Amino acid sequence: MSRNVGTNKRLRPVFIDEDLVKQLLDWHEARHAIEQAFVAVSNQSREPGARYGDQPVSSQPARTFVQAEGGVLLCMPGFVGQHQLTSGSDERTSTLACKLITSFRKNASVGLPSINGEVFVFSSTTGKLEAIVEANYLTGIRTATASLVATDHLFLRPARASAPDGMVSIQLGIVGCGFQGMMHAVGFVRTQSMARVRTIRLWNRTPARAAQLKELLIEERKKTDSNYSVFVCDTVEDCCRDCDVIVTATGSGEPLVYRSFLKQKVHINAVGAGEYHHAELAQDVYDDCQVYIDHWEGARKELATLRSNIVGEVGEVILRESHPKGASLLPKPDGMSVFQSLGMASEDVTVGRLVYEKHLKAHDRSDRD
Numbered sequence: 001m002s003r004n005v006g007t008n009k010r011l012r013p014v015f016i017d018e019d020l021v022k023q024l025l026d027w028h029e030a031r032h033a034i035e036q037a038f039v040a041v042s043n044q045s046r047e048p049g050a051r052y053g054d055q056p057v058s059s060q061p062a063r064t065f066v067q068a069e070g071g072v073l074l075c076m077p078g079f080v081g082q083h084q085l086t087s088g089s090d091e092r093t094s095t096l097a098c099k100l101i102t103s104f105r106k107n108a109s110v111g112l113p114s115i116n117g118e119v120f121v122f123s124s125t126t127g128k129l130e131a132i133v134e135a136n137y138l139t140g141i142r143t144a145t146a147s148l149v150a151t152d153h154l155f156l157r158p159a160r161a162s163a164p165d166g167m168v169s170i171q172l173g174i175v176g177c178g179f180q181g182m183m184h185a186v187g188f189v190r191t192q193s194m195a196r197v198r199t200i201r202l203w204n205r206t207p208a209r210a211a212q213l214k215e216l217l218i219e220e221r222k223k224t225d226s227n228y229s230v231f232v233c234d235t236v237e238d239c240c241r242d243c244d245v246i247v248t249a250t251g252s253g254e255p256l257v258y259r260s261f262l263k264q265k266v267h268i269n270a271v272g273a274g275e276y277h278h279a280e281l282a283q284d285v286y287d288d289c290q291v292y293i294d295h296w297e298g299a300r301k302e303l304a305t306l307r308s309n310i311v312g313e314v315g316e317v318i319l320r321e322s323h324p325k326g327a328s329l330l331p332k333p334d335g336m337s338v339f340q341s342l343g344m345a346s347e348d349v350t351v352g353r354l355v356y357e358k359h360l361k362a363h364d365r366s367d368r369d
Ligand SMILES: NC(=O)C1=CN([C@@H]2O[C@H](COP(=O)(O)OP(=O)(O)OC[C@H]3O[C@@H](n4cnc5c(N)ncnc54)[C@H](OP(=O)(O)O)[C@@H]3O)[C@@H](O)[C@H]2O)C=CC1
Pocket: 103, 108, 113, 114, 115, 139, 143, 176, 177, 178, 179, 180, 181, 204, 205, 206, 209, 249, 250, 251, 252, 253, 254, 271, 272, 273, 274, 275, 341, 342, 343, 344
């Protein structure tokens, strides 16, 4: 019997709360899910005859924004077809899902997260709702993982390839130590097989939050058997100085990072989004860098006012590693790259499915025939 056909119990969607999501999601599995999402979107962008049959596909319209008095509701539907749940597995699955997420920036004053969401996972054969997954932590890990994947494919892999011992170490700058800044810092230290983290420099508008993140990263240092140093910086300039990789994750509507703060060769993950997509980096940064995006469909709408050299989707860079074709899309060896992260539904689709499948495996295996 196929899943979700049979008893009433099987027809009822499962609810996977925040605590369970934290137990179920792991950085390495999330990475594979995000790579599948990136690749699916870029495979779909090709002409139908030019798509790779061994790679996933997707259907993902630009998301919609509904403005309310205190914030905004984003509706993010998407489908990813024939994606792999785990690296190396022959098994493929297809997932239809929709994330509903709100961004209410003044929530901190009442002790709530500014971003709150759920992913609704549907059967892609019957359309029946199978699971509701709380998506605050999910959004944190999927957004940080998207930056990790972009950093790896655009910056670290080429660096590893030219390093004599194939090893790279980085100085990391985190501009904005809210939830996303924290998830990104933790993501980098938990996935040091990509690059050893030597130093972490933190800046936050409210310094106490950077100091809190420093404490957490010192705990992480013990857990991960690392030996990086952590500094809280008084200025953004000091935070960015000598960094190889930078994450900007603020709600700033004004530029924070200027070209003069940066090394010649640097990779930036510009994550702060929502109402001001590309406000965190000054125009002189955009004048001198190559920009990579998660999806053209969203960029055409949400980055319409960005004046820069947009090279393409990260997924296309990943696809070309296994299917070399045409000129390289990689950043210039001594240039600056920016991953302009909008966030896209396909990421929530593959990560939402991963959580649901892991939940079934761990808690409800007998429900599956
Ligand atoms: N690309 C993507 O996929 C996603 C992007 N985002 C975006 O990431 C950003 C951070 O989200 P999140 O961490 O969840 O939010 P939080 O509310 O947890 O953190 C917000 C951060 O932004 C800082 N900040 C706000 N306004 C300013 C300002 N004017 N100047 C400098 N710093 C400022 C805050 O500093 P302080 O502590 O002083 O208040 C805090 O560090 C948001 O813009 C959000 O829309 C979120 C999810 C996904």
